[in-house]
Amino acid sequence: MLRIAQLTLDVQDIDVMTAFWSAALGYRVEKGDDGNASLIPPDDAPPGAQHMWLQASAGPKSGKNRAHPDLTAADPQAEAERLIGLGARHADVGQKGDEPYIVLADPEGNEFCVLTAWRDPALAGR
Secondary structure, eight states: OOOOOEEEEEESOHHHHHHHHHHHHTOEEEEOTTSOEEEEOOTTSOTTOOEEEEEEOSSOOOSOOSSOOEEEOSSHHHHHHHHHHHTOEEOOSSOOSOOSEEEEEOTTOOEEEEESSOOOGGGTTO
16 A cells, blocks of 8 residues: 655745745655755654645646645644735635635745644544
């Protein structure tokens, strides 16, 4: 069986994006000599916490992401405001306003959601 090992994100400005995502997630940074960076979960992260790989890319993002991270927080509204303070912005991907999530974009425009309601698929039907 396969498991997702990490989230990989192509970025233009590795320093800006490393600063944003490491502060957003509370991850430590390991930069490589190749211009890429690995973001490592903190030591107290739950087992299976995802790593994040920031990969240097030559071109800007265009269009809506085909995949994006969904993040959870105890207080999603406060977390969204904290993320905006770090450089995120609200993003419109066609939401109607009653969704159980807040859509944001990182400093390079990559969309992600902060979930206001989340149900673990592993617990579905219980």
